[in-house]
Amino acid sequence: MLILGIETSCDETAAAVVEDGRRIRSDVIASQIAVHSPYGGVVPELASRKHVEAILPVIAQALDEAGITGRELDAVAVTQGPGLVGALLVGLSAAKALAYALDRPLVAVNHLEGHMHAAFLEREPLAEPFVCLVVSGGHTALYRVDPDGESHLLGSTRDDAAGEAFDKVAKLLDLGYPGGVVIDRLAAQGNPQAITFPKAYLDQSSLEFSFSGLKTAVANFVRRFGVPSICGGTGSYCLEDLAASFQEAVVEVLVSKTVKAANFCGVSDVAAVGGVAANSRLRQRLHEEAVYHRFDLHLPPLRFCTDNAVMIAAAAHTVWRRSGFCRNLLELDAFSRWF
Amino acid sequence: MYTLKLTSPNESCSLKLGAKIGEQVEAGDVLALWGELGSGKTLFARGIARGMRVPPQVPITSPTFTIINEYEGRLRLYHLDLYRLTTLDELETLPWREVIFGAGVAVIEWPDRMGGLLPDKRWDITFEFLDDDRRSITLAAHGGREQARLARLARELTEITQL
Numbered sequence: 001m002l003i004l005g006i007e008t009s010c011d012e013t014a015a016a017v018v019e020d021g022r023r024i025r026s027d028v029i030a031s032q033i034a035v036h037s038p039y040g041g042v043v044p045e046l047a048s049r050k051h052v053e054a055i056l057p058v059i060a061q062a063l064d065e066a067g068i069t070g071r072e073l074d075a076v077a078v079t080q081g082p083g084l085v086g087a088l089l090v091g092l093s094a095a096k097a098l099a100y101a102l103d104r105p106l107v108a109v110n111h112l113e114g115h116m117h118a119a120f121l122e123r124e125p126l127a128e129p130f131v132c133l134v135v136s137g138g139h140t141a142l143y144r145v146d147p148d149g150e151s152h153l154l155g156s157t158r159d160d161a162a163g164e165a166f167d168k169v170a171k172l173l174d175l176g177y178p179g180g181v182v183i184d185r186l187a188a189q190g191n192p193q194a195i196t197f198p199k200a201y202l203d204q205s206s207l208e209f210s211f212s213g214l215k216t217a218v219a220n221f222v223r224r225f226g227v228p229s230i231c232g233g234t235g236s237y238c239l240e241d242l243a244a245s246f247q248e249a250v251v252e253v254l255v256s257k258t259v260k261a262a263n264f265c266g267v268s269d270v271a272a273v274g275g276v277a278a279n280s281r282l283r284q285r286l287h288e289e290a291v292y293h294r295f296d297l298h299l300p301p302l303r304f305c306t307d308n309a310v311m312i313a314a315a316a317h318t319v320w321r322r323s324g325f326c327r328n329l330l331e332l333d334a335f336s337r338w339f
Numbered sequence: 340m341y342t343l344k345l346t347s348p349n350e351s352c353s354l355k356l357g358a359k360i361g362e363q364v365e366a367g368d369v370l371a372l373w374g375e376l377g378s379g380k381t382l383f384a385r386g387i388a389r390g391m392r393v394p395p396q397v398p399i400t401s402p403t404f405t406i407i408n409e410y411e412g413r414l415r416l417y418h419l420d421l422y423r424l425t426t427l428d429e430l431e432t433l434p435w436r437e438v439i440f441g442a443g444v445a446v447i448e449w450p451d452r453m454g455g456l457l458p459d460k461r462w463d464i465t466f467e468f469l470d471d472d473r474r475s476i477t478l479a480a481h482g483g484r485e486q487a488r489l490a491r492l493a494r495e496l497t498e499i500t501q502l
Contacts, residue, residue: 010404048432084406086432138404159381160401168376168403212381212401219377220471336405 001074004062004098005313006055008091009083009111010138013054014309017066017073021317022122026065027310030054051090059094062309070102075325077316080108081335082138088334096329105325107316108332114311116145118300119271121314126269130298131262135254135282136274136306137163140209142261145271149318154261155207162250163276165211169218169246173227173239183243184279186230190244192281195221195237197249207261214249218242247281255285262295271298278305341486343478343493345500346469353379353474355499357386360464363492364391366414366442369458371450374466379474380448383464384418387446391416402448406433415443421452430456460485 002025007014013030030050063070078095081088099106116132125147132143132151140163141156160168163180170179175186197217200210221242231238254276262270272286283299290297304311326332347353360370364387372380385399391412393399402408402420410416417438424430430453439445439458450457460482467475478496480489 082405086434156398157400158398159385161404164401164403172376212377216377216379217471219375220468223468336407336409 001317002066002068002072003075003077003107003313003316004059004070004073005109005114005309005311005316006059006076006078006091006095007111007114007307007309007312008051008055008087009079009081010087010307012307013051013058013091014307014312015055015059015062016309016313017062017068018310018313018317021117021125021314022120024121024310025068026062027308028058028062028065029308030058048084048086048090051087055090055094059098070098073102073104075099075105075107075316075320076102077107077109077313077319079111079114079312080332081111082337083111083334085334085336088336092332092334096332099329105320106329106332107320108326109312109315109319111307111312112139112141112143113149113151113319114315115273116143116149116151116271117314117318118273118304118308118311119298121300121304121310125318126298128269129265129267130269130271131258131265131267132270133254133258133261133272133277134274135162135272135276137161137167137276139274140211140254140276142207142257144261144265144267148322149315150322154264155209155257157209157211158202159210159212160215162209162211162254163274165215165250166247166276166279168215172215172219172222173242180276180279183247184281186240186243187247187281188244189231190238190240190242192244192248194241195245197221197245199249199253201253201256207257207264209253209257211250211253214246218246247279251279251282251285254282255289258286259289259293262293267295269296269298273300273305275306278302341480341489343489343496345476345478345496347379347474347476347500349472350379350382352500352502353383353476354386354389355502356476356496357383358390359492359496359499360462361387361390361412363488364414364444366444367440368444369439369461370444370446371457371461371463372446372448372466373450373463375468378466378468379476380466381420383466383476384446384448387444388412388416388418391444407438415441417441417443417445419445419447421447421449424449424452427452427454427456462489
C-alpha cells in the first residue's frame with residue numbers, strides 16, 4: 001500500500017511516499033534544502049504563498065524519488081490540523097485536487113498523530129498502549145496512545161510550549177534562531193546547577209506544564225546581570241552555565257512528568273516526539289529514566305523530530321485502518337486546533 | 340489620548356486588571372499589548388479572556404506559534420501574537436482584517452509588527468519591568484469614546500492595584 005503524505009501545517013512544505021505505513025520510499029522537505037538543522041528554518045517562513053510556490057515541485061520530487069507515478073498511489077494523505085489555517089489549506093487543497101484527479105481516497109491526518117508515528121518508522125508498531133510526550137515549538141502535551149493510534153490527552157501546557165521557551169530565551173540571550181539548537185550546543189559545555197531557575201511542577205499529581213514563569217525568570221536574570229559572556233570571559237556567570245541551567249529546568253519537568261504519566265497509565269513503553277525531542281539533554285535524561293524505571297523508550301531519529309511528511313504518510317496507514325478514508329473529500333476543512 | 344498608569348505588584352493583580360478590562364470590552368475593540376518578552380502580555384490577555392467569560396477550563400495559551408487563537412466568551416476573542424512576523428507581507432497571509440474590523444475583540448501582542456496598519460482607534464496597554472514581580476502597566480485610549488470609557492474605568496482599575 002503506497003501512500004503519499006503532504007504536510008504544510010507550519011513552516012515546512014513537505015511530501016513523502018511511505019509503503020505500508022513503515023517503509024520510507026521518499027522524503028522531501030522544501031526548507032531543508034536551504035538549512036540543515038534538526039529544528040529547521042532560520043526564519044519562520046509562515047507565508048502561505050511560500051507553500052503555494054513549493055507544494056507542486058515538492059510533490060513531484062517525492063513521487064520521482066519513490067520511483068512511481070501518481071497512478072501507482074493507493075491513497076493521498078494530508079495534515080488537516082492543528083496548525084496555521086492558511087498554511088494547512090495549501091496542502092489540503094493540493095491533496096484534494098490530487099486525490100480527486102487520480103480517483104484515490106484521501107486520508108486526513110492529525111499533525112500530532114503524525115509526530116507520534118515518527119518514533120515507529122521502519123519497524124513494527126507497538127501492540128500495547130504507550131505514553132507519548134509531544135514537545136515542539138507549538139505543543140507540549142502528554143498522551144496515552146492506544147495500539148489503534150487513538151490518543152487520550154493526559155495534560156498539556158497552560159501557557160508556553162517548551163520549544164517556544166527555548167526560542168524566546170535564545171532571543172533574550174541574542175543567540176538567534178532556531179534557539180533550541182544553539183542552547184543545546186552551549187548547554188553541553190555548561191553547568192546545569194550553576195543557576196537555580198524555577199521548575200514548574202504545578203501540583204504533585206498534575207500532568208500539565210507551564211514554562212512562562214521560567215521564561216520570565218531568565219528575562220529577570222538578564223535584566224539584573226546582562227547577557228553573560230561565554231566561559232572564560234568577565235563576569236560572575238557564563239553563557240554556557242545559563243543555557244545549561246535553563247535547559248535543565250525545562251528538561252527535568254518534561255522528564256519527570258513523562259515518567260509520572262507512564263506510572264499513572266501503567267505502560268511499559270514511552271515515546272517522545274516533536275522538535276524538542278531532538279534536544280540531546282532530553283534524550284539523554286529520558287534514556288537514564290528508561291533504564292531506571294524499566295520502560296522501553298522510543299525516540300524518532302533526529303531528522304524526523306521536526307515537521308516532515310513521512311510521519312503523515314505513516315500515520316495515514318493507521319488512521320485508515322481505524323476509521324477509513326475521508327468520505328466527502330472536497331468538503332474537508334482545515335483546523336487550527338484539534339484536541 | 341487618555342492615559343492611566345498603574346503598578347501591578349504581582350501576576351494575580353495583573354490577571355484581575357485584565358479581567359476588569361475584559362468585562363468592559365465591546366465588539367470591535369482593539370487592544371494592543373506592548374512590552375518585552377516576559378513582561379506579562381500573555382498573562383494579561385488571559386485575564387481579559389476570563390473577564391470576557393471564556394470558560395475557565397479553556398486554557399489561554401501563548402499564540403506565538405499559532406499567531407491567532409480564537410476563543411468564545413460573551414464576545415469572540417481573537418488573541419494575536421505577531422512576534423514571528425518579519426515583514427508586513429506576511430501579515431497579508433493572515434485574516435487580520437476580519438479579526439480587527441470584525442464583531443469580535445482583538446488583543447494583539449507585538450503590535451509593532453503591524454506598522455501603519457494598526458488601527459488608530461484602539462487601546463494601548465504597555466508593560467514594563469519594575470522588578471522580578473512588579474510591572475508598570477500603562478493604559479492609553481485613542482479616540483473620543485475610548486477615552487471616556489477608560490476614564491470611567493480608572494478608579495476601579497486603580498483600586499484593584501491597591502487591594
